[in-house]
Amino acid sequence: MTAAESPLASTLGILPRTSEETVLRLLLELGMRVVGAEEASLLVHEPRENALVFVMTIGRHESEQVLRGQKVPLGRGVTGLAAVTGEVQIGAPTYKDLDYAERVNEKGEPEAVIAAPMLKGDELIGVITAVSFDRAKRFGQKDGEVMMCCAMIAAVVVEQHQRLKAYENASPIPSGSPQSRNESDATDLEIVSTVSALMRCPSAKRRQVAALLSAVQAIIRDA
Amino acid sequence: MHSVRKTHRAALISTLQQELERLSASELQVVSVCVVDSGIDASHPALAGRVSEAYAIHREGGEAKVVPVDVAANNDAFGHGTAVASIICDLAPNARIIDVRLLDERNRSDLTAMKKALQFVLEKKTRLVNLSLAAPHQMHDPLVRFCERAYYQDQIVVAAKRNLPIPDAGYPAVLSSCIGVDTQAFASRFAFKFRKRDSIEFVAMGEDIRAAQSGGGYTTKVGTSFATPVITGMCALLLGVYDDLESFEVKTILKALSLECR
Numbered sequence A: 001m002t003a004a005e006s007p008l009a010s011t012l013g014i015l016p017r018t019s020e021e022t023v024l025r026l027l028l029e030l031g032m033r034v035v036g037a038e039e040a041s042l043l044v045h046e047p048r049e050n051a052l053v054f055v056m057t058i059g060r061h062e063s064e065q066v067l068r069g070q071k072v073p074l075g076r077g078v079t080g081l082a083a084v085t086g087e088v089q090i091g092a093p094t095y096k097d098l099d100y101a102e103r104v105n106e107k108g109e110p111e112a113v114i115a116a117p118m119l120k121g122d123e124l125i126g127v128i129t130a131v132s133f134d135r136a137k138r139f140g141q142k143d144g145e146v147m148m149c150c151a152m153i154a155a156v157v158v159e160q161h162q163r164l165k166a167y168e169n170a171s172p173i174p175s176g177s178p179q180s181r182n183e184s185d186a187t188d189l190e191i192v193s194t195v196s197a198l199m200r201c202p203s204a205k206r207r208q209v210a211a212l213l214s215a216v217q218a219i220i221r222d223a
Numbered sequence B: 001m002h003s004v005r006k007t008h009r010a011a012l013i014s015t016l017q018q019e020l021e022r023l024s025a026s027e028l029q030v031v032s033v034c035v036v037d038s039g040i041d042a043s044h045p046a047l048a049g050r051v052s053e054a055y056a057i058h059r060e061g062g063e064a065k066v067v068p069v070d071v072a073a074n075n076d077a078f079g080h081g082t083a084v085a086s087i088i089c090d091l092a093p094n095a096r097i098i099d100v101r102l103l104d105e106r107n108r109s110d111l112t113a114m115k116k117a118l119q120f121v122l123e124k125k126t127r128l129v130n131l132s133l134a135a136p137h138q139m140h141d142p143l144v145r146f147c148e149r150a151y152y153q154d155q156i157v158v159a160a161k162r163n164l165p166i167p168d169a170g171y172p173a174v175l176s177s178c179i180g181v182d183t184q185a186f187a188s189r190f191a192f193k194f195r196k197r198d199s200i201e202f203v204a205m206g207e208d209i210r211a212a213q214s215g216g217g218y219t220t221k222v223g224t225s226f227a228t229p230v231i232t233g234m235c236a237l238l239l240g241v242y243d244d245l246e247s248f249e250v251k252t253i254l255k256a257l258s259l260e261c262r
Helices: A007-012 A019-035 A061-067 A077-085 A141-169 A183-198 A203-222 B002-024 B080-091 B111-124 B137-152 B224-241 B247-257
Strands: A039-046 A051-058 A071-073 A089-091 A112-120 A123-132 B031-037 B051-060 B063-068 B095-101 B128-131 B156-160 B179-184 B192-194 B202-205 B209-212 B218-221
Touching: A007 A039, A007 A051, A007 A141, A019 A039, A019 A051, A019 A123, A019 A141, A039 A061, A051 A061, A051 A077, A051 A123, A071 A077, A077 A089, A077 A112, A077 A123, A089 A141, A112 A141, A123 A141, A141 A183, A183 A203, B002 B224, B031 B080, B031 B111, B031 B224, B051 B111, B063 B111, B080 B095, B080 B209, B080 B218, B080 B224, B095 B111, B095 B224, B111 B137, B128 B224, B137 B156, B156 B224, B179 B224, B192 B224, B192 B247, B202 B224, B209 B224, B224 B247
Parallel strands: B031 B095, B031 B128, B051 B095, B128 B156, B156 B179, B179 B202
Antiparallel strands: A039 A051, A039 A123, A051 A071, A089 A112, A112 A123, B051 B063, B192 B202, B209 B218
8 A cells, every 4th residue: 555545644644564554553453353353443533524534454354445534423333432432432232122132233333342542641543443243242341441552552652653753854843733732742842853953954064063062961961 | 167158158148149139129118319420311211210300510601500401301411321320220120310410422521510410419318329430530539528428428429440440440439438349240230249458349240231222222331330330229229128228338238248258
């Protein structure tokens, strides 16, 4: 898949076949295997559309082709509920009445679902899901905890990727971006961005820059 | 001698649990339960005639107000409270629910609204209070005050442990003046465990437990939110027979009825 075709690249800036993409894929694989699911997906939050978009699916090959790029409105279904509540949600079929004989599920829907939100503080980054199409399968509390751990790690991967990109690009932090929410973080990023830019200066001037920075460091140390 | 004692204890517990099941089917005194949650779909057949009053906590400017709402309508913001209430009612036919909608469609509330809800619950003086929610540490002081006051006016507060105990197991479940509930699978919904010297003392059936779905139908639920009403239901059964039991007596009886203490 090229970068242009990859929804992960267009939403989170994570290119195909990079270490970040590999880690995310491994997290989905790990979660899927541990909880005994048949398929796992990563959806990213698109604030402008108030929806989640499928960017990665593993498990059944045909699902990735079908799901990639599809949107789930926030609040809809188990996945949308996990997104708005910020909590792991575990879904099971709905039955018409008390004898739990006749199901209400639409055909083709999974029999059991876990959806775990990826959060940075209170900010929603996305949701990871694990599903089973086995009629007898039910996910339990421990399964939900496993997927929540995977979601938390995935959120850290995304956040660290975004920070690294900001440093590498020496770019000013856009207002409202995740990095600028915390004032202390923003100051740190500004310092690192400046240093990163200084390191790109012409080699002739580097010795002078290094001497200047050493003098600044001495002043701070002695203050 | 030890194994003989264990055998006798197991037989006694089995008898007592059968007694709980029998109680569930017999005539009991009505016990009121405040369910502070996302609201309840009282129009659901499983809850017909079981919700006696319904309220919502509304924010207006910087203040919170308790507003009565239509008790016959679907007041559930996202399906949580309906499931919780149905589990209580299923276990304890004598339970009558007072619906207090605190949580919005995002399962969120704030400090001001929560304080108002707790104040209202104390004013209602229901014997039982079900809190299938875990508040953050910032709510520690108001929740300690609430649980202490509830205890001294004979209100039993049953609260859920946070599903993933990060950064903590959740308030008020960790408080000793409250009955904190964790979850695991059991063969019977009348089975539960007591954990000695643990901040969350009780473990009840919260895996694949049957519950009503807001808007109609039935499903199964997983989580501490749905184990908590199981214990609330047990308390309602006990109070339905012995309405003058004090809070610590109910906790002691629950401990005695539990499958194991460790």
